[in-house]
Amino acid sequence: MNSDDIEKIELELFLEAIHYRYGYDFRHYARASVRRRVRHILGKTGCKNVSDLIPLLIHDEQFATKAIYDFSITVTEMFRDPDFYRAVRQGVVPYLKTFPFIKIWVAGCATGEEVYSLAILLQEEGLYNRAKIYATDFNDTALKKASDGIYPLKDVQQYTSNYQKSGGACSFSDYYHAEYNSAIMDQSLKSNITFSNHNLVTEGSFSEVQVIFCRNVLIYFDRSLQNWVFNTFANSLSRSGFLCLGTKETLEFSAIYDQFKVIDAQERIYQKKI
Amino acid sequence: MRMKNRYQAIVIGASAGGTIALQKILPFLPAEFPMPVIIAQHLHPLQDGAAIIHYNGGGALIVKDADEKESLHAGFVYFAPPNYHLLIEDDHTFSLSVDAKVHYTRPSVDVLFESAADAYGTGLIGIILSGANQDGADGLLRIKQKGGLTVVQDPQDAEVSYMPQTAIETARPDHILTADEICKFLIELTLQRVP
Numbered sequence: 069m070n071s072d073d074i075e076k077i078e079l080e081l082f083l084e085a086i087h088y089r090y091g092y093d094f095r096h097y098a099r100a101s102v103r104r105r106v107r108h109i110l111g112k113t114g115c116k117n118v119s120d121l122i123p124l125l126i127h128d129e130q131f132a133t134k135a136i137y138d139f140s141i142t143v144t145e146m147f148r149d150p151d152f153y154r155a156v157r158q159g160v161v162p163y164l165k166t167f168p169f170i171k172i173w174v175a176g177c178a179t180g181e182e183v184y185s186l187a188i189l190l191q192e193e194g195l196y197n198r199a200k201i202y203a204t205d206f207n208d209t210a211l212k213k214a215s216d217g218i219y220p221l222k223d224v225q226q227y228t229s230n231y232q233k234s235g236g237a238c239s240f241s242d243y244y245h246a247e248y249n250s251a252i253m254d255q256s257l258k259s260n261i262t263f264s265n266h267n268l269v270t271e272g273s274f275s276e277v278q279v280i281f282c283r284n285v286l287i288y289f290d291r292s293l294q295n296w297v298f299n300t301f302a303n304s305l306s307r308s309g310f311l312c313l314g315t316k317e318t319l320e321f322s323a324i325y326d327q328f329k330v331i332d333a334q335e336r337i338y339q340k341k342i
Numbered sequence: 343m344r345m346k347n348r349y350q351a352i353v354i355g356a357s358a359g360g361t362i363a364l365q366k367i368l369p370f371l372p373a374e375f376p377m378p379v380i381i382a383q384h385l386h387p388l389q390d391g392a393a394i395i396h397y398n399g400g401g402a403l404i405v406k407d408a409d410e411k412e413s414l415h416a417g418f419v420y421f422a423p424p425n426y427h428l429l430i431e432d433d434h435t436f437s438l439s440v441d442a443k444v445h446y447t448r449p450s451v452d453v454l455f456e457s458a459a460d461a462y463g464t465g466l467i468g469i470i471l472s473g474a475n476q477d478g479a480d481g482l483l484r485i486k487q488k489g490g491l492t493v494v495q496d497p498q499d500a501e502v503s504y505m506p507q508t509a510i511e512t513a514r515p516d517h518i519l520t521a522d523e524i525c526k527f528l529i530e531l532t533l534q535r536v537p
């Protein structure tokens with residue numbers, strides 16, 4: 069057996085150890101990415117082999133928490149993919165205007181930038197007061213940042229530009245105030261948002277939501293796990309509800325594809341059939 | 343007697359000036375070129391699709407952006423989509439990630455090369471072309487350590503010499519060639535014929 073094959077076994081054992089000890093299940097995450105991250109962790113510890121990390125993982129909870137959060141890639145931004153938000157305004161908002169009440173689930177919200185982007189869009193479309201946004205992630209550290217809604221001021225220039233490209237109706241500066249090096253998101257955006265911990269792999273569906281955003285999360289999953297999560301989404305959406313994926317994620321090869329119609333192929337927006 | 347081609351895939355890293363080098367290679371690879379070509383090029387996100395528009399029509403191979411979970415096939419040239427890292431899984435399918443930038447860039451050549459080295463081992467050819475970034479040097483070294491074949495564009499021939507130069511110093515590649523020579527070399531090596 070060569071060293072590659074041995075490392076593969078060690079990786080399996082590492083993921084099993086996390087699962088048995090802490091209940092987090094990364095066994096069906098796309099392997100190449102997981103391997104990269106585990107090697108990164110290995111590099112930081114000074115250990116030689118991936119299997120050397122297992123005792124640490126099991127006995128050192130602080131180390132384990134850091135390792136687990138290392139698997140949570142929280143890289144995000146406001147109005148990421150401006151064209152997507154444009155497509156939401158055009159293809160989804162007109163339907164939402166006909167709904168009396170809108171429940172929205174943002175799954176894998178990371179540090180919240182996407183949630184505030186959505187809140188801004190809803191406010192501008194006059195929908196915010198009838199909306200309730202449930203923003204979830206398995207990473208509590210990220211959720212804390214999300215609910216604080218305080219972001220580095222240096223990123224605002226990029227966000228402003230994204231906002232403008234996304235078809236924003238006002239000025240991005242209406243939605244935050246600057247303090248020292250931070251942009252603090254406006255309180256009025258927060259009133260209808262609930263941040264909570266939810267793990268897409270180990271927990272079930274939400275009840276009857278009209279919109280699901282799950283962007284740039286499924287690229288980290290293998291096909292079987294993607295299908296599992298798609299089922300959760302199909303079960304959580306009300307009839308005529310919308311599923312919005314990342315620009316590189318698709319429903320096309322999933323088992324639930326038949327239950328949906330395509331609203332915007334490019335921006336990966338789907339609507340559940342009646 | 344003809345030796346059977348042992349190579350299964352080619353990965354290419356390119357940055358500033360890389361387009362010029364790629365234009366001397368991609369359009370000349372024949373339809374029967376026996377393995378997929380996978381490219382991480384540092385493109386500004388706004389240039390989405392530019393690479394593809396650029397090369398299509400030029401050659402016999404089909405040029406496209408890599409999709410996640412897509413299987414790799416001969417006859418295709420795959421580009422990392424702008425703003426995503428591109429990785430190759432052991433089962434020879436693609437993964438995408440939005441992990442933090444590496445060497446200030448996403449896609450990163452290192453990320454592609456390291457995963458490709460794991461997936462293909464001795465069956466991989468890695469090529470570094472023109473660029474002003476150190477990205478790719480570590481990845482190329484990795485390919486070499488795993489027994490793959492390593493090629494770097496001659497810094498003299500490159501529009502921007504920094505990336506090839508760094509790769510040469512870090513990885514001590516098997517071959518240092520001009521872009522035109524790389525093209526001939528690939529055809530001879532994999533098809534065992536003179537282009």
Ligand SMILES: C[S@@+](CC[C@H](N)C(=O)[O-])C[C@H]1O[C@@H](n2cnc3c(N)ncnc32)[C@H](O)[C@@H]1O
Pocket residue numbers: 139140141142143144145148175176177178179182204205206207210266267268269270282283284285314440
């Ligand atoms: C790259 S971020 C995407 C953030 C945002 N949706 C966007 O598109 O900008 C991926 C997020 O998915 C979360 N995630 C990964 N696996 C998860 C799981 N099993 N359950 C819930 N969230 C998960 C990570 O913690 C991370 O915050």
